[in-house]
Amino acid sequence: MLLKIEHETRYNYDKPVQYGLQQLRLRPKERPGQRIVDWNIEIEGGALELSFEDQHCNHVDLINIERGRSEIIIRCTGEVENSDGSGVIGRHAGFAPLWYFKRASALTKPEDEIARLVASLDQDYEDDIVRLHALSAAVTDRVAYETGKTDAETTAEQALAIGGGVCQDHAHIFCAAARSLGFPARYVSGYLMMSDRVDQDATHAWAEAYVEHIGWVGFDISNGYSPDERYVRIATGLDYRDASPITGLRYGAGSEDMIVSLQVQQ
Structure with a gap:
């Protein structure tokens, strides 16, 4: 089965961010029965600092939030081909x-x-x-x-x-x-x-x-x-x-709101 995924996470801050980092675990695992046909991550309001695999073989992207931003958008799009292995x-x-x-x-x-x-x-x-x-x-x-x-x-x-x-x-x-x-x-x-x-x-x-x-x-x-x-x-x-798909930290006063938009279809 070929699945198409569109996943957007939008953070809005009531005050500009002075410093912030986010760890993204948003790239599917490549394994028998799950093949990544195409996968892209776009960042608005931040930049990719580095990528690594953690102890669980999760792909982790470290994102730096641009200083003074009041919004950051993380957008994932891609296609994944799967087969049924009965779990x-x-x-x-x-x-x-x-x-x-x-x-x-x-x-x-x-x-x-x-x-x-x-x-x-x-x-x-x-x-x-x-x-x-x-x-x-x-x-x-x-x-x-x-x-x-x-x-x-x-x-x-x-x-x-x-x-x-x-x-x-x-x-x-x-x-x-x-x-x-x-x-x-x-x-x-x-x-x-x-x-x-x-x-x-x-x-x-x-x-x-x-x-x-x-x-x-x-x-x-x-x-x-x-x-x-x-x-x-x-x-x-x-x-x-x-x-967790996204974890992070930031310095500076104020609160944040998160809006998630997700579509998964064949």
């Missing part, structure tokens, strides 16, 4: 070893809520894939998809206690619980072509767990199935902070 990514690669993905992060630290979720699972599943799908279903049973209840700093424990959240929260809870079960697990950010719309409000997030003799396997907890050819993997990490 199987395969062997582990990258600089971080597998044991690293059993670590708890600040957003995925397992405490009482995660322990209760894990304890609620049947211990007699026929194989690991069935167990992980059951975990995915248990997460959505406990945490309904609801916007406005959580934010980027909400932990897995907090989202479980609230009982509502978005794809980011579902992925964090799944990672925390899968690691508690002994599986290496990681957070994934990317794009999803939706069947009922072209225009979207944000990028998507899901999770992957490592299964012996199979490798990394994806689970879209929010939608209840494994990623197929409609998904474009952008970045991976222990949690949202590792795989």
